[in-house]
Amino acid sequence: MRSEEKHVNSPTFFEYGRRRGASVLLAVLVFAVALVGALVVPAERAEAMEAVKCTGRPNSEDDPTVIMGATESRITFEASIAEGEGVSSLTLHIPDGTSFSTNDLAVTLLTGDDLMTRNEVDYTESVDGQDLTLEFAEPITQEGHLNILVYEVFFPTEGGEMQLEATYELTDGTEESIEGIPVISVEGISLTESISQWLEEQAWVQAWNSNRFLHLFFDPSLLVTSFPVVLTGFFMSISIVAVAFPLAIPMGLLLALMRISKLRLLRGIATTYVNIVRGTPLFLQIYVAFFGLPLAGIQIPNFILGVTVMCMNSGAYMCEIFRAGILSINKGQTEAARSLGMNGAQTMFYVILPQMFRIVIPNLTSEFIVLYKDTSLLAAVGIMELVMYARTIVASTGSITPYIVAALFYLVITLPLSKVTRHLEDRVRGHRSRKHAVEPEAAAEKGASHE
């Protein structure tokens, strides 16, 4: 069809391009060309078989239109046969990397005006590498559509555009290929999905999953597929703490200094703030911020608001950590600094705070753990953190396993940190690691001479 149009159009093009006073000779020439073109088209039409369709069966659990790699599918190939052609064999070349089977192979000739008449075709199949050849007992001469279903097809894991090729042989021995076969778009699947699929097939996994409890909480294949999804949430949770925690430190410090200030007003503000924040659930604070502020006409992006709420909450707890740390430092330190003429601020910054930080590091680590775990509360207001991602998979699979994966992501951070905290606590309780050994005192004193 297309070539015909092209040739019909070409004279007009020439006419348009040339002046009106084009020579008759040229016109004749053009006409001749058009005629040749018209003759060529029937020759192309002589092609006996034309591709009608070539599809894969969608096999994605998530999307009913998607064909995935490494997952069982079926190829439907259909080509038209012109009347009286006499097709004696057909060879389908399945793309490399795609496996298939001849089990349940179905070859049907659809005939009739509406192509609703199904005719059994007598054939023998043979497979040579990626080539599936059908030898027809009787050459097909009837007009209709030859429909072939190939089962147990596994497209390549990485996916891609799958181009089938097909050739056929006529009774006179000429071989032709079928042009214009549509490609099958196959989506690649991730490593974890393929591992998960592999796991699903394993006997031990099936045995494992036959236990209702294990299946619900520890489905191995779901553990694997949840991992990358929950990982995204993990990064979100981590970035929330990574921003909120460092910001909470100066805030807590400021509040602590206000709480030990001589000025009643500063003390009052800080004490009130700390008491309110520590005396109400974080969950409630999140709700107030996320639902209250928009109602008041204040629009803040979710991430920033989430970080702010976490920071403001943690700041109040840190205030108490810092305050306790400052108060725990021997009064003699302040006296020594003041006796040297240092003022209150100098004493605080050069003498008290450096010592305080050493003391509170274990408590700060604990606070970090608490803050990290508390990011889960942000799921309630739609921030896509760890628990939220896990929840979406739980909702689609009905298994609790993604929550277990989420738990693992929390433990990955909290367990090593609590170990670090214990270690730091031991160190704070004991002594700083010494560079110099303390000499036997008496000897040192007697040896010390000065003039």
Added chain:
Amino acid sequence: MSDAVVNEAEKDAEVAEAAQKGASANEPILRIVDLHKSFGQTVVLRGIDIDIHRGEVVVVLGPSGSGKSTMLRCLNRLEEPTSGKILFEGQDITDSKTDVNDVRKRMGMVFQQFNLFPHLDALHNVMLAQQKVLGRSAEEAERVAREQLARVGLAERADYYPDELSGGQQQRVAIARALAMEPHVMLFDEATSALDPELVRGVLDVMRELAEQGMTMVVVTHEMGFARDVADRVVFMEGGYVVEEGAPEQLFTNPKSPRTAEFLGSIN
């Protein structure tokens, strides 16, 4: 302007008065006048009057609870006096207008518990206040610090942290830290009481040496030997009063007050 003039005039008058007495060299560097101190209902000091002269070593003795440490801590206002005056180099430091930090940098203090800064090594313990209070450069502060550490016999311990030093060494670093500020008076608050007996000598040697170099010192101690040997004057306090004061040989050998005699008797 007029205030300054008045102050100048007052000073001139004082100087003139001192000159009249022919005692300008003996003008007290530190005068404690009718000092009272109470903690709530507890009265600790009931009117203390002591004059301390430049270059003098005054040792304060007395049973525990007699108020001698409190008296000492009032001198640089680590404790706020309830009433009375403390005149330091002619300046009333109990006056609310007095910059107490300015006074403190001219008064060194050594504590019973050393109170070194544990997060800094010996050198930086001695350097810190020089830099922050006197505004000395790091180089100068370090030079002075090394000098003072050498003076107390700890030149090689400059990079040691307090918990790497013995109690005696820590106390000597604390003395160096105070000396680095070039104070006009040194206050010692039971500087050797927290030390094991064998470590006391090193610290006392440093103090003795300081005294020989002419440092004005107020020493609260239980070290009778030090008092006897080094003190120019011994003050005996009890119950918030100065019971007796005098030259050590007089006070130790021939105390006027029976309480002093009793106290010295119980110690020896």
